[in-house]
Amino acid sequence: xxxxxxxxxxxxxxxxxxxxxxxxxxxxxxxxxxxxxxxxxxxxxxxxxxxxxxxxxxxxxxxxxxxxxxxxxxxxxxxxxxxxxxxxxxxxxxxxxxxxxxxxxxxxxxxxxxxxxxxxxxxxxxxxxxxxxxxxxxxxxxxxxxxxxxxxxxxxxxxxxxxxxxxxxxxxxxxxxxxxxxxxxxxxxxxxxxxxxxxxxxxxxxxxxxxxxxxxxxxxxxxxxxxxxxxxxxxxxxxxxxxxxxxxxxxxxxxxxxxxxxxxxxxxxxxxxxxxxxxxxxxxxxxxxxxxxxxxxxxxxxxxxxxxxxxxxxxxxxxxxxxxxxxxxxxxxxxxxxxxxxxxxxxxxxxxxxxxxxxxxxxxxxxxxxxxxxxxxxxxxxxxxxxxxxxxxxxxxxxxxxxxxxxxxxxxxxxxxxxxxxxxxxxxxxxxxxxxxxxxxxxxxxxxxxxxxxxxxxxxxxxxxxxxxxxxxxxxxxxxxxxxxxxxxxxxxxxxxxxxxxxxxxxxxxxxxxxxxxxxxxxxxxxxxxxxxxxxxxxxxxxxxxxxxxxxxxxxxxxxxxxxxxxxxxxxxxxxxxxxxxxxxxxxxxxxxxxxxxxxxxxxxxxxxxxxxxxxxxxxxxxxxxxxxxxxxxxxxxxx
DNA sequence: CGGGTTTGACCGGCGC
DNA sequence: GCGCCGGTCAAACCCG
Numbered sequence: 001x002x003x004x005x006x007x008x009x010x011x012x013x014x015x016x017x018x019x020x021x022x023x024x025x026x027x028x029x030x031x032x033x034x035x036x037x038x039x040x041x042x043x044x045x046x047x048x049x050x051x052x053x054x055x056x057x058x059x060x061x062x063x064x065x066x067x068x069x070x071x072x073x074x075x076x077x078x079x080x081x082x083x084x085x086x087x088x089x090x091x092x093x094x095x096x097x098x099x100x101x102x103x104x105x106x107x108x109x110x111x112x113x114x115x116x117x118x119x120x121x122x123x124x125x126x127x128x129x130x131x132x133x134x135x136x137x138x139x140x141x142x143x144x145x146x147x148x149x150x151x152x153x154x155x156x157x158x159x160x161x162x163x164x165x166x167x168x169x170x171x172x173x174x175x176x177x178x179x180x181x182x183x184x185x186x187x188x189x190x191x192x193x194x195x196x197x198x199x200x201x202x203x204x205x206x207x208x209x210x211x212x213x214x215x216x217x218x219x220x221x222x223x224x225x226x227x228x229x230x231x232x233x234x235x236x237x238x239x240x241x242x243x244x245x246x247x248x249x250x251x252x253x254x255x256x257x258x259x260x261x262x263x264x265x266x267x268x269x270x271x272x273x274x275x276x277x278x279x280x281x282x283x284x285x286x287x288x289x290x291x292x293x294x295x296x297x298x299x300x301x302x303x304x305x306x307x308x309x310x311x312x313x314x315x316x317x318x319x320x321x322x323x324x325x326x327x328x329x330x331x332x333x334x335x336x337x338x339x340x341x342x343x344x345x346x347x348x349x350x351x352x353x354x355x356x357x358x359x360x361x362x363x364x365x366x367x368x369x370x371x372x373x374x375x376x377x378x379x380x381x382x383x384x385x386x387x388x389x390x391x392x393x394x395x396x397x398x399x400x401x402x403x404x405x406x407x408x409x410x411x412x413x414x415x416x417x418x419x420x421x422x423x424x425x426x427x428x429x430x431x432x433x434x435x436x437x438x439x440x441x442x443x444x445x446x447x448x449x450x451x452x453x454x455x456x457x458x459x460x461x462x463x464x465x466x467x468x469x470x471x472x473x474x475x476x477x478x479x480x481x482x483x484x485x486x487x488x489x490x491x492x493x494x495x496x497x498x499x500x501x502x503x504x505x506x507x508x509x510x511x512x513x514x515x516x517x518x519x520x521x522x523x524x525x526x527x528x529x530x531x532x533x534x535x536x537x538x539x540x541x542x543x544x545x546x547x548x549x550x551x552x553x554x555x556x557x558x559x560x561x562x563x564x565x566x567x568x569x570x571x572x573x574x575x576x577x578x579x580x581x582x583x584x585x586x587x588x589x590x591x592x593x594x595x596x597x598x599x600x601x602x603x604x605x606x607x608x609x610x611x612x613x614x615x616x617x618x619x620x621x622x623x624x625x626x627x628x629x630x631x632x633x634x635x636x637x638x639x640x
Numbered sequence: 641c642g643g644g645t646t647t648g649a650c651c652g653g654c655g656c
Numbered sequence: 657g658c659g660c661c662g663g664t665c666a667a668a669c670c671c672g
Contacts, residue, residue: 344645346664
C-alpha cells in the first residue's frame with residue numbers, strides 16, 4: 001500500500017488497503033452462524049421503508065451457479081457446521097433463519113424415514129404437475145394406503161381389489177427399480193462431471209498458488225519494482241493470454257459498443273498504447289480517462305472471427321459485451337493486494353447495501369485502462385432443504401447478513417493492462433484472464449449463447465463446488481472466480497448441492513414476487529443441467545429487466561422447461577413447487593421489508609446458492625451494493 | 641510537498 | 657421528459 005492512506009480506515013474503506021491473499025484461498029465452511037446478524041431483519045425492514053425505486057442496472061449481472069453435490073441422502077456430519085447438533089437444534093440455533101417449511105419439513109422427515117430404502121423423497125407439497133416419471137416410490141405409500149384400506153374389506157370385492165392392489169404394487173415396484181437405475185445413471189454422470197470440474201478447479205488453484213509462490217520469491221529477493229516486471233506480461237481480462245503478451249489469441253471480446261459503453265466523450269481516444277506489440281505504453285495526460293473502448297482497446301480489441309461469421313449484426317451487438325472478471329475471495333485482512341497498483345478514484349454506495357463499492361484505477365502506468373471495483377457482498381440467502389437425488393424438498397430459508405463478514409471480498413476487474421505486469425500481478429492476471437478466456441470462448445462457441453459453453457459445462461456443473469461462475473445477462477458477461485471455497489476432491493461428492501443464482505447485477509427490480517418467481521426457474525434450470533451433466537443453458541438474453549418485470553411469465557416458462565424433461569424432476573420440484581416459491585418470496589420479502597413489493601430495495605448482484613444438505617444447504621444471495629460517501633440518494637441501511 | 645483518499649457534483653444511460 | 661442510478665471527475669483534504 002502506497003503512502004498516503006488519506007485517513008482511510010477499515011470501517012470506511014477496508015477495500016482500499018492491501019493484504020488480499022489470493023494464493024491462500026481459504027475454505028469457506030458454509031456459513032458460520034456467527035456471521036448471522038440478528039439485526040438484519042430490522043435493517044432490512046428499515047431499508048424497505050425507504051424509497052427504493054428499483055431499476056435495472058448497468059452493472060454486470062452475475063448469474064452464478066456454484067453447485068455442490070451431495071451424493072447420498074445421508075447427512076454429512078463432517079461438513080455440516082451444524083452437524084454437532086441435533087437436527088432440530090441445528091435448525092433452531094440459527095438466529096435469523098426462517099422456517100417457512102415447518103409443516104412441510106415434518107413431512108419430509110417422515111418421508112425420509114419411510115423411503116429410506118429408496119432414493120426418492122416424497123414431497124407432499126409437490127404440485128400435481130410435478131408428478132413426473134421420476135417420481136416413483138413416492139406414491140407407494142398413498143397407493144398402499146389405499147390398497148390397505150381395500151384389503152380391510154371382506155368378500156369377493158376385497159379379493160379383487162387386493163389383486164388389483166398387488167398389480168399396482170408390482171407396477172410401482174417396477175417403476176421404483178427403473179428409477180433406481182435412473183438414479184444410478186445420474187449419479188455416474190454427476191460423478192464424472194465432478195471430476196471434470198474438480199480438475200479445472202485444481203488447475204486454477206495450482207496456477208494461483210504457483211504464481212503467488214513465484215511472486216513471493218521475487219519479493220523476497222528484494223528486487224525493486226522494475227526488476228520484478230516481467231516483460232510483455234499483460235493482464236488481459238479481455239482474452240489475450242495473461243501469461244504472455246505473445247499469446248494474442250483472437251478471443252478478445254469486442255467492446256461494449258452496443259449502447260453499453262459508458263461515457264464515450266470522456267474517453268481520451270488515445271488507445272494506441274493498448275496491446276502494443278512491444279508492450280510500451282503511450283501515456284495519456286494525467287488523469288485522463290483511458291477507458292476508451294474502441295475496438296482496438298483492451299477488452300474489445302479483437303473481435304472474434306467465429307462470432308462475426310456466425311452472428312447477425314444485431315446478435316453481435318447484443319452479445320458482444322465487455323467482459324468482466326470477478327474474483328470473490330476471502331481475505332483475512334479484508335483487503336486486496338493483487339500485485340497491481342491502484343488508485344481509488346471513487347466510492348459509491350448503491351441502494352440498500354451498507355458496504356461501499358470502491359472504484360480503482362490502475363496506476364502502474366499512466367493511461368492504463370484497467371479498473372476494478374471492490375465491494376463486499378451483503379446478504380446470504382440460505383435455503384436449506386433436503387435432497388434425495390432428484391427429489392428436493394426445501395426445509396426452510398434463512399438469510400444471513402454477510403456484510404458483517406467482511407472477509408469475503410468481491411473484486412471485479414475490467415480492462416486489460418497496457419503495460420508489463422510485475423510477477424506479483426501475474427497470479428490474478430492469469431486467473432482472471434483464463435476465466436475470461438474460458439467464458440468468452442464458451443460464449444463464442446455456443447449456439448445457445450454464452451451460457452452453454454464447454455467452460456460452463458465444466459465449471460458450473462451442479463455437482464461442483466463453487467469456483468468459477470458466470471454472468472448470464474447484460475450488460476457484460478462476467479465470470480466470477482469464487483475463491484472462498486476450496487474443497488478437496490474428496491469433499492466434492494459429499495458437498496451439498498449448491499446453486500448460486502446471481503441475479504443480474506442488480507435485478508434492480510427484484511420485487512419479491514419477481515425474485516421468488518425467478519429463483520425456481522433459475523434453480524430449476526441449474527438442476528436441469530445437473531441432470532443432463534451439461535452446461536448452463538440460460539440464455540444470455542435474460543436481461544435484468546426481464547428478470548425483474550416478467551417474473552410470472554418467466555416462472556411459467558421455467559416450469560415448462562423443467563417439466564419438459566423427465567430427468568428434471570428435481571428441477572420441477574423446485575421450479576414448480578409453490579411452497580418453494582412462496583418461501584423465497586417470504587424470505588426476500590422479509591429481507592427487503594416486503595411491505596413494498598414494487599418498491600423494493602435493490603439487491604445488487606444477488607447470488608443465490610442452494611445447497612442440498614440435510615442440515616446446511618444454502619442459497620446465497622450476495623448483494624454487492626455499496627455505499628460510499630458519494631451522492632447517496634437512497635441508502636437505507638445503517639452502517640454497521 | 642507529493643501522492644493518495646474523500647466526497648460532492650456531474651454525466652449519461654435507462655426505465656417509466 | 658423526468659428521475660434514478662452507476663460511474664466518474666475533481667477540488668478539498670489527509671498523511672508521511
